[in-house]
Amino acid sequence: xxxxxxxxxxxxxxANDCFGQSVRSENVREFYEETCPYCSxxxxxxxxxxxxxxxxxxxxxxxxxxxxxxxxxxxxSLRTCLQLNETINNDPIALKLVLIRGTLFDIFxxxxxxxxxxSKAKFKSLSQWxxxxxxxxxxxxxxxxxxxxxIAFPMLxxxxxxxxxxxxxxxLKTNYFNLGQCYGYSSQFDSAMFFQQKSLELELLDLDTxxxxxxxxxxxxxxxxxxxxxxxxxxxxxxxxxxxxxxDIDLMKFTTLNMSVxxxxxxxxxxxxxxxxxxxxxxxxxxxxxxxxxxAKEEKEFAVGLKNKEIALVEKEKAIKVxxxxxxxxxxxxxxxATLVLAFFLVAIAFLFKRSISKKKIIEHQRLKLxxxxxTKDLILSIVAHDLKSPVYHIVLNNNSLLNHFDKExxxxxxxxxFDSNVELGNRTYQLIDNLLNWAxxxxxxxxxxxxxxxxxxxxxxxxxxxQPLFTQKNIRFESEIDESINVYLDQNSLxxxxxxxxxxxxxxxxEGGEITIKSEGNEGDFVSLIVSDTGVGMSKKAIEDSxxxxxxxxxxxxxxxxxxxxxxxxxxxxxxxxxxxxxxxxEEGKGTSVKLKLKRYGEN
Amino acid sequence: xxKIEILVLEDDKLEIELIKSVLDENYIVYFAQNGKEAIExxxxxxxxxxxxxxxxxxxxxxxxEVAEYIGKSQxxxxxxxxxxxxxxxxxxxxxxxxxxxSFLLKxxxxxxxxxxxxxxxxxxxxxxxxxxxxxxxxxVVFNQNFLIKKRDVWVKIAPSEVLFIEVEGRYCNxxxxxxxxxxxxxxxxxxKALDKSLFIQTHRNYxxxxxxxxxxxxxxxxxxxxxxxxxxxxxxxxxxxxxxxHLL
Numbered sequence: 112x113x114x115x116x117x118x119x120x121x122x123x124x125x126a127n128d129c130f131g132q133s134v135r136s137e138n139v140r141e142f143y144e145e146t147c148p149y150c151s152x153x154x155x156x157x158x159x160x161x162x163x164x165x166x167x168x169x170x171x172x173x174x175x176x177x178x179x180x181x182x183x184x185x186x187x188s189l190r191t192c193l194q195l196n197e198t199i200n201n202d203p204i205a206l207k208l209v210l211i212r213g214t215l216f217d218i219f220x221x222x223x224x225x226x227x228x229x230s231k232a233k234f235k236s237l238s239q240w241x242x243x244x245x246x247x248x249x250x251x252x253x254x255x256x257x258x259x260x261x262i263a264f265p266m267l268x269x270x271x272x273x274x275x276x277x278x279x280x281x282x283l284k285t286n287y288f289n290l291g292q293c294y295g296y297s298s299q300f301d302s303a304m305f306f307q308q309k310s311l312e313l314e315l316l317d318l319d320t321x322x323x324x325x326x327x328x329x330x331x332x333x334x335x336x337x338x339x340x341x342x343x344x345x346x347x348x349x350x351x352x353x354x355x356x357x358x359d360i361d362l363m364k365f366t367t368l369n370m371s372v373x374x375x376x377x378x379x380x381x382x383x384x385x386x387x388x389x390x391x392x393x394x395x396x397x398x399x400x401x402x403x404x405x406x407a408k409e410e411k412e413f414a415v416g417l418k419n420k421e422i423a424l425v426e427k428e429k430a431i432k433v434x435x436x437x438x439x440x441x442x443x444x445x446x447x448x449a450t451l452v453l454a455f456f457l458v459a460i461a462f463l464f465k466r467s468i469s470k471k472k473i474i475e476h477q478r479l480k481l482x483x484x485x486x487t488k489d490l491i492l493s494i495v496a497h498d499l500k501s502p503v504y505h506i507v508l509n510n511n512s513l514l515n516h517f518d519k520e521x522x523x524x525x526x527x528x529x530f531d532s533n534v535e536l537g538n539r540t541y542q543l544i545d546n547l548l549n550w551a552x553x554x555x556x557x558x559x560x561x562x563x564x565x566x567x568x569x570x571x572x573x574x575x576x577x578x579q580p581l582f583t584q585k586n587i588r589f590e591s592e593i594d595e596s597i598n599v600y601l602d603q604n605s606l607x608x609x610x611x612x613x614x615x616x617x618x619x620x621x622x623e624g625g626e627i628t629i630k631s632e633g634n635e636g637d638f639v640s641l642i643v644s645d646t647g648v649g650m651s652k653k654a655i656e657d658s659x660x661x662x663x664x665x666x667x668x669x670x671x672x673x674x675x676x677x678x679x680x681x682x683x684x685x686x687x688x689x690x691x692x693x694x695x696x697x698x699e700e701g702k703g704t705s706v707k708l709k710l711k712r713y714g715e716n
Numbered sequence: 717x718x719k720i721e722i723l724v725l726e727d728d729k730l731e732i733e734l735i736k737s738v739l740d741e742n743y744i745v746y747f748a749q750n751g752k753e754a755i756e757x758x759x760x761x762x763x764x765x766x767x768x769x770x771x772x773x774x775x776x777x778x779x780x781e782v783a784e785y786i787g788k789s790q791x792x793x794x795x796x797x798x799x800x801x802x803x804x805x806x807x808x809x810x811x812x813x814x815x816x817x818s819f820l821l822k823x824x825x826x827x828x829x830x831x832x833x834x835x836x837x838x839x840x841x842x843x844x845x846x847x848x849x850x851x852x853x854x855x856v857v858f859n860q861n862f863l864i865k866k867r868d869v870w871v872k873i874a875p876s877e878v879l880f881i882e883v884e885g886r887y888c889n890x891x892x893x894x895x896x897x898x899x900x901x902x903x904x905x906x907x908k909a910l911d912k913s914l915f916i917q918t919h920r921n922y923x924x925x926x927x928x929x930x931x932x933x934x935x936x937x938x939x940x941x942x943x944x945x946x947x948x949x950x951x952x953x954x955x956x957x958x959x960x961x962h963l964l
Contacts, residue, residue: 557805558805559809576825577825604819
């Protein structure tokens with residue numbers, strides 16, 4: 112069992128040798144270079160496509176890697192070559208690639224796969240192909256590797272019949288060795304020994320140490336199988352020493368193990384132990400070598416991985432850059448659009464703003480002009496009124512003076528009426544001009560008010576004094592009922608203007624024989640009331656409304672048919688308001704009017 | 717008893733006529749046609765009691781100038797009334813700064829003129845020199861003279877004209893050579909306004925002008941005045957009176 116195991120190890124090793132380690136003949140080089148355009152000098156870059164150039168390059172590096180036993184590099188190159196050749200279909204190279212694939216499977220210890228590849232190659236190859244013998248030899252070896260002796264044996268026997276002088280030595284060596292194994296397996300020891308000896312001879316000729324050691328071991332095995340232990344022992348020992356001598360670690364390993372097993376079987380436990388220890392030592396060193404190799408391989412893979420990663424990184428960066436470029440471009444476009452839109456809006460806003468400003472300017476200009484015009488109007492009004500006031504006042508004074516001094520009886524009645532009319536007209540015109548002036552002053556905010564403590568009764572008396580003769584003339588009964596103790600807090604002139612207007616109105620709109628009264632109400636709280644009432648024609652609701660809204664209303668005919676504007680009452684509203692008072696008009700058309708002034712009371716505090 | 721003296725600065729003849737017709741009967745009125753004349757009159761007639769100043773004389777505000785002159789003067793102590801037909805703010809703001817005693821707006825009637833004068837008097841006198849001045853028997857002490865309202869006319873009475881003052885109910889009677897003047901006031905309030913070296917209270921109801929005492933009847937406790945009217949002397953006041961009397 113153990114021997115069987117050892118045999119297997121050797122077989123594996125030898126299988127490698129066909130295109131590998133021990134067969135360093137010109138044949139191998141020729142085998143590769145035959146189809147390598149670089150090595151054969153056939154390379155001509157002109158007529159080749161890019162893929163073909165790539166294929167040749169890879170193929171070259173593939174066989175170079177194999178020659179230097181760089182399995183990893185070879186595997187990589189092979190993969191690339193197979194891919195490239197799928198489109199190019201270079202038949203000679205395709206064949207070689209299949210073979211090399213098989214070899215690599217062999218090296219990786221996958222004989223089944225190797226056999227598959229080699230069978231494919233055999234199927235592809237032509238009958239007169241130069242390397243057919245090598246291929247068949249390898250197929251046989253592969254069969255033996257997977258212990259299919261029954262398949263390998265007839266193949267080898269058939270080959271043996273065709274042997275000639277031109278058969279290459281490495282094929283002879285391999286096939287003799289394999290035949291020996293087949294015979295050994297079928298227990299035909301003589302034949303086995305015969306072929307092994309033949310193989311050994313050739314190995315010795317080539318001075319191929321591993322081959323020699325393998326042959327020694329195999330011969331030893333044949334003896335051992337026949338229980339000729341002494342002879343076996345000699346060959347085993349030979350193998351052992353030769354391996355040791357050439358310091359081939361792999362060979363040393365299994366020859367030493369073999370020695371240990373043999374000595375153990377022979378009962379020499381001490382010796383067996385020594386070999387065993389030696390074996391362990393070798394194995395350890397082999398392991399460490401393997402480990403080193405593994406580490407180196409890992410480093411290489413790592414470096415390659417790193418490189419790949421770098422490449423990937425570079426590609427990624429490139430992609431990112433492209434993306435960035437795209438996004439930048441998009442950003443730039445977006446920015447451009449945004450800028451344009453913004454610029455458009457700015458221009459639009461500026462345009463609208465400018466337009467609104469110019470509009471505002473116009474409006475402002477017009478407003479100022481209007482204000483100016485209004486001021487001018489008020490100014491003119493006040494100037495005219497002021498300048499008219501004085502001469503009209505003089506007419507009034509002159510009239511009074513005349514009235515006092517001439518003898519009415521001495522004048523014709525016609526002229527007397529004329530004179531009376533003049534007096535009345537003068538008074539009326541003066542009143543109108545005074546109102547106009549005050550109204551204009553109010554509009555200009557030039558109307559002066561100075562609020563003080565005012566005795567109400569006295570102030571009313573002062574105003575009434577001028578009306579007494581007129582009341583008498585028109586036969587109007589006048590009554591005044593004012594609490595003497597009432598003081599009000601306002602501008603005296605304002606109050607006089609208001610009273611003058613109210614009495615004037617009352618008199619104008621009261622028929623002869625009518626009645627006018629002024630009375631006060633209340634002397635408590637913040638306000639006192641002064642009520643001027645008449646039994647005149649009364650006012651319409653609209654007229655009252657107009658006076659309240661401070662609009663200059665329609666003119667109205669008085670009792671003598673003369674027109675009267677609403678200016679007086681309107682002025683009263685404005686002036687009373689200026690004095691913090693209130694004016695309330697109650698009237699019934701045909702029955703009379705009552706005007707209530709609510710005035711601010713002057714308290715001692 | 718003297719008439720109150722009034723200066724009127726006015727150039728309008730009709731206006732002058734009107735004022736004259738109201739005031740001339742009971743007061744002494746001086747008319748000035750312009751500011752310069754007004755100032756001359758004020759300086760010449762040293763006893764002018766009230767000035768009525770028209771603000772605008774022929775478009776110039778000479779009334780204001782005269783008012784400024786009065787305000788700056790040391791010896792002129794007459795209150796002044798501004799008379800104007802303009803009631804615009806500019807005019808009034810300007811005029812108000814000079815603290816006029818009152819304003820009179822044209823056109824005015826006699827009531828308003830008198831009222832303006834009364835107001836001027838009131839406004840220029842401290843309260844303790846006023847004796848119910850608003851009533852028909854009002855009086856004030858103004859520039860060391862009594863101004864007393866009698867039948868709506870103000871008269872001026874110098875203290876030296878007063879012989880004695882007697883209480884009559886709620887009133888006091890100022891006895892002068894030209895008659896009695898009723899003042900609605902307490903005796904003590906009147907005494908406050910008088911020179912203590914000239915007047916002395918001889919009785920609860922009497923104040924006596926020492927200079928006008930004719931004789932003293934000690935047995936009757938009576939004082940006989942210049943006009944032969946006699947006044948009581950209370951025992952309480954006797955000593956003080958005699959002190960004054962002997963000094964004379």
